[in-house]
Structure formats: C-alpha cells, structure tokens
Amino acid sequence: MKLLLLGGTQFLGRHIVEMALQRSHDVTVFTRGRRMLPPPIASSITMLTGDRDPRIAPGLDALRDGGWDAAIDLSGYVPRVVDASATLLAGRVARYVFLSSISVYAKLDRPGLDESAPLAALDNADSEEVAKDYGALKAACEAMVTRALGPCATHVRPGLIVGPYDPTDRFAYWPARFAHPHLLGDRGPHAVVPAPPDQALQLIDGRDLAAFVLGLVERDVEGTFNATSPSDHWTFRDVVAACMHAAAAPPQPLWVPEQMLLDFHVEPWMGLPLWIPSNDPDTAGFQRVSTQRAQAAGLRTRPLEQTVADTAQWLASRPNENAWKHVLSDARERQIVSAVHPSSTH
Numbered sequence: 001m002k003l004l005l006l007g008g009t010q011f012l013g014r015h016i017v018e019m020a021l022q023r024s025h026d027v028t029v030f031t032r033g034r035r036m037l038p039p040p041i042a043s044s045i046t047m048l049t050g051d052r053d054p055r056i057a058p059g060l061d062a063l064r065d066g067g068w069d070a071a072i073d074l075s076g077y078v079p080r081v082v083d084a085s086a087t088l089l090a091g092r093v094a095r096y097v098f099l100s101s102i103s104v105y106a107k108l109d110r111p112g113l114d115e116s117a118p119l120a121a122l123d124n125a126d127s128e129e130v131a132k133d134y135g136a137l138k139a140a141c142e143a144m145v146t147r148a149l150g151p152c153a154t155h156v157r158p159g160l161i162v163g164p165y166d167p168t169d170r171f172a173y174w175p176a177r178f179a180h181p182h183l184l185g186d187r188g189p190h191a192v193v194p195a196p197p198d199q200a201l202q203l204i205d206g207r208d209l210a211a212f213v214l215g216l217v218e219r220d221v222e223g224t225f226n227a228t229s230p231s232d233h234w235t236f237r238d239v240v241a242a243c244m245h246a247a248a249a250p251p252q253p254l255w256v257p258e259q260m261l262l263d264f265h266v267e268p269w270m271g272l273p274l275w276i277p278s279n280d281p282d283t284a285g286f287q288r289v290s291t292q293r294a295q296a297a298g299l300r301t302r303p304l305e306q307t308v309a310d311t312a313q314w315l316a317s318r319p320n321e322n323a324w325k326h327v328l329s330d331a332r333e334r335q336i337v338s339a340v341h342p343s344s345t346h
C-alpha cells in the first residue's frame with residue numbers, strides 16, 4: 001500500500017513508519033523538516049517538506065499532486081489546519097485515519113463511556129489554543145475530517161500512549177524511578193507512589209497502537225474507536241510491580257494517601273505521572289473508557305511488563321539531560337517520605 005503520514009518522525013509516527021516498512025508498504029512522510037528519522041529508515045521512505053498550516057509558506061504545496069491508499073494524520077490539533085489537509089486530500093486517498101484522543105468527550109465523569117458519548121464543544125469557535133481547548137479542538141478536527149472524507153474517514157481516540165520513543169515525562173517516570181533512579185537525581189531508597197494501589201489505569205503501548213492503526217488501514221475499516229487498554233485491566237499496583245520486576249535493585253514503594261500528596265502540593269498527572277485524585281468527580285471515567293469496539297476491530301495490548309522493560313531499556317540509551325523538569329523532585333520526595341516515616345533513613 002501507498003501510505004501518507006502527516007507527521008511521523010517521533011514516537012507513534014516512528015512506530016508506524018517502522019512497522020509499515022516491515023510490512024512492505026510504500027511510505028511518504030510530510031513534515032516541517034525539523035526532525036529526521038534515523039538511518040536506515042530515512043533512506044527507505046519519501047520525505048516531503050511543508051507546513052500543515054496553509055498560512056505558513058510553503059504550506060501544503062508538496063501534497064498537491066499524487067495519490068495514496070491511505071493518509072494517517074498524526075499531527076492535527078487545529079480544525080482550520082486539519083480541514084485544509086482533509087479537503088486537499090479528499091478524492092486522492094482511499095482512507096483518512098485521524099489520530100484523535102479520548103479527551104474529545106464532553107464529560108469523563110463515569111466509567112464505561114463508549115464512542116457514542118457526547119463530544120466537547122468549543123466555547124469560542126475560533127479558538128486555536130491547543131493547551132486550553134485540547135479536547136474540544138480534537139473533536140472539531142474529527143468533524144472536519146468527516147465532512148471532507150465522509151465514509152472514507154476513520155477516527156482513532158487513544159488514551160495515554162506509552163513506551164519507547166515517548167518524548168514526555170509521563171509514563172516513563174515510573175520505569176526511570178524504579179529501574180534507573182539515577183536519571184532523576186540522587187534519589188532515596190523509598191519511591192513515593194499514590195495510594196490506593198487499586199486505582200485503575202488505562203495505557204496503550206505505541207507499538208500496539210501502530211499495529212492497530214495499520215490494521216484498520218490495511219482492511220479499509222471505517223468508524224471511530226477508543227484505543228487504549230481494556231477498562232479495569234491494569235492498576236497502579238500493576239505498574240509498580242512491572243517496574244520493580246524490570247529493576248536490578250528497585251527502591252521500596254511507599255504508598256502515600258492522596259490527601260498527603262495534595263498537602264505537599266504534588267501536582268496530579270505531572271508531578272506524579274498518571275495520578276488523578278479520586279476526589280475529582282469530573283475525571284472518574286478518564287481511565288475507564290470502553291474499548292470493546294476497538295478490541296473487536298483488532299486492538300491488542302501486550303503485557304505491561306514488556307512495555308515497562310522496553311521503556312526502561314530505551315531510557316538508559318537516550319539523552320536525559322533535558323528530561324524530568326516537572327516531575328516530583330528528589331527534595332520533595334524525601335520530605336514526603338520523612339512525613340510518613342519520620343525515623344527512616346533515606
């Protein structure tokens with residue numbers, strides 16, 4: 001198949017490119033040219049340079065000719081911008097897969113939400129503030145793709161994407177804290193972990209998501225899919241256990257009540273990645289969406305231990321000097337440990 005990726009030089013895109021080449025697909029990647037794929041991948045694909053935003057020269061000029069069996073949109077965040085590419089490619093791609101997000105839902109206040117749940121709407125239709133209106137903007141982008149492509153549109157709504165090549169400090173913090181604590185500074189023998197241990201988590205390894213997306217393309221599947229691990233499949237306890245298993249000499253996990261974490265001004269989700277306080281009623285379903293439709297369409301999730309081990313191995317080889325700027329600091333972690341166990345040495 002001839003595949004066009006809008007974006008694709010980092011994380012999920014890189015996994016899709018690598019897997020597509022393994023499956024003998026012809027791959028074209030359209031980017032701004034600021035980041036290159038490593039050899040020998042770079043020499044095996046066609047690189048086109050431009051800008052998703054048609055207002056920024058040369059815009060989409062490189063895409064004005066040619067046709068593809070499918071386009072995979074990995075970098076669409078602003079409806080106006082997504083509309084430009086979807087409209088330009090309509091009639092020249094047989095399938096347009098838009099990578100959206102489970103954040104598109106108007107409310108994530110209850111477990112079990114499926115793809116039919118109401119979507120978020122922009123208070124200001126002209127907003128392009130991605131950080132402020134991320135979910136509503138993604139929902140509006142989906143609408144643009146559907147309007148331009150009709151039945152040729154497919155929407156994939158991932159949860160938290162994790163694994164090797166992840167440029168964020170989210171999931172990777174936990175393999176680092178247990179398997180490579182030196183990457184986070186002079187850490188003590190106790191690792192602060194948010195209680196309760198049975199807090200549900202939903203994750204998707206980027207390689208599993210890549211396989212799912214390519215499967216949809218290869219089978220020309222229409223529809224919308226929540227793409228993350230099955231609801232209630234994993235908990236924080238499972239993540240910690242997998243991280244300890246990947247470590248030669250892991251620290252001791254210290255399960256700290258969430259009120260104490262809040263009292264120490266630990267920032268949910270960023271300060272301690274993956275943690276969302278249970279007293280937030282608006283997010284009760286954030287880590288427990290229904291994935292039955294995606295599983296029926298072929299989504300499979302590898303063992304958590306494999307994702308953790310591979311992430312830990314990748315972290316040991318990548319540059320880390322600019323990482324971990326927003327996570328729980330060594331000093332703050334030691335303060336919390338002292339508050340829980342005043343006599344502990346750490």
